[in-house]
Amino acid sequence: MNNNSTRRPFTPVPHEGDDGLFRQTWYALCRSSDLPAGSVLGRDFLDGRVAIFRGADGQAQVVSAYCPHLGADLSVGCVTGNSLRCAFHHWEFGPDGRCQRTGTGDPTPPHARVFKFPTVERFGVVWAFNGEQPLFELVEPSRPWNNLVWSTAPAFQLKTDPWIVCCNTPDWSHFATVHRFGFESEGQHETLRFEEFGVRRTFQAQLEFGEGPQIDFEVTVRGTNLVLIEGSIGGQWFGVAASLGLPRPGLCDFFITTMVDRTEDPSEEAATARLQDYVAISKRMAAEDSPIWDTIHFKPGALTKSDRALARYLEQLRRFPRAHPSKDFIN
Ligand code: FES
Numbered sequence: 001m002n003n004n005s006t007r008r009p010f011t012p013v014p015h016e017g018d019d020g021l022f023r024q025t026w027y028a029l030c031r032s033s034d035l036p037a038g039s040v041l042g043r044d045f046l047d048g049r050v051a052i053f054r055g056a057d058g059q060a061q062v063v064s065a066y067c068p069h070l071g072a073d074l075s076v077g078c079v080t081g082n083s084l085r086c087a088f089h090h091w092e093f094g095p096d097g098r099c100q101r102t103g104t105g106d107p108t109p110p111h112a113r114v115f116k117f118p119t120v121e122r123f124g125v126v127w128a129f130n131g132e133q134p135l136f137e138l139v140e141p142s143r144p145w146n147n148l149v150w151s152t153a154p155a156f157q158l159k160t161d162p163w164i165v166c167c168n169t170p171d172w173s174h175f176a177t178v179h180r181f182g183f184e185s186e187g188q189h190e191t192l193r194f195e196e197f198g199v200r201r202t203f204q205a206q207l208e209f210g211e212g213p214q215i216d217f218e219v220t221v222r223g224t225n226l227v228l229i230e231g232s233i234g235g236q237w238f239g240v241a242a243s244l245g246l247p248r249p250g251l252c253d254f255f256i257t258t259m260v261d262r263t264e265d266p267s268e269e270a271a272t273a274r275l276q277d278y279v280a281i282s283k284r285m286a287a288e289d290s291p292i293w294d295t296i297h298f299k300p301g302a303l304t305k306s307d308r309a310l311a312r313y314l315e316q317l318r319r320f321p322r323a324h325p326s327k328d329f330i331n
């Protein structure tokens with residue numbers, strides 16, 4: 001037999017949408033700043049469609065897009081108070097997702113409702129959880145929000161699942177090969193702490209293979225769609241959040257939020273200038289990874305000793321809860 005036909009088998013990691021299921025985690029949908037009070041947006045999500053709106057109470061809400069009357073897309077409707085009104089026959093859906101009134105005054109059918117996703121706003125991004133109830137919370141930065149100056153760039157898209165982006169954190173060796181970080185290989189596995197829904201890694205590196213500044217990093221992967229990098233350069237804190245969305249299987253919306261603590265700068269101008277420096281660094285790092293993410297045909301193949309942490313994270317991804325409770329609403 002030809003040796004080329006005897007590739008070793010590997011244990012696959014489920015891709016998003018396999019068996020019609022998606023990981024039960026928080027997904028990034030849009031920037032908070034793109035959703036002023038009284039507005040509604042439509043977005044593709046989990047291979048279906050959702051409407052995102054902000055009512056008079058200021059709360060962002062995410063609901064299935066298709067009206068249970070005749071299926072009009074609610075994102076072309078409008079917000080009235082804290083409800084969303086369909087453009088077609090003016091049925092109105094309240095904050096609990098139930099139809100509160102019809103345009104004609106006919107009684108509302110008892111089962112007329114849209115699917116309401118648990119929703120939070122964090123890192124300047126609106127998030128929805130794939131489930132009736134969240135299984136875990138998103139993390140917060142370690143500095144109080146009031147101290148932070150931050151900016152969220154418009155999303156770009158990558159042709160990959162978000163969990164593949166998250167694999168970069170336990171894949172510590174790529175920080176040297178792709179990002180030119182200088183650190184000792186010995187002991188890197190020990191810099192990782194696994195949690196029920198994610199992993200943390202605390203490490204030090206010197207940029208440009210030791211020629212650049214030293215940075216202390218604390219990286220948190222929570223669920224499969226958030227990577228929060230906190231660090232300090234020369235004693236000053238910075239944060240970068242990569243918030244990832246999933247319009248459809250194999251496609252990732254990528255929002256980058258960069259943060260500095262204004263109390264560490266002599267003036268607001270100095271904080272803003274430092275923020276711009278870090279925005280440039282985060283953009284550069286994402287640009288280094290992007291051609292790889294955008295073309296990868298990910299499968300865990302021949303892993304080596306240095307891939308131990310990655311292998312353990314892949315095990316977590318295989319066991320990660322998967323479901324699709326909104327399926328009949330968003331399609
Ligand atoms: S389709 Fe929405 S009210 Fe008729």
Ligand SMILES: [Fe+2]
Binds near residue numbers: 168174178179
């Ligand atoms: Fe990377």
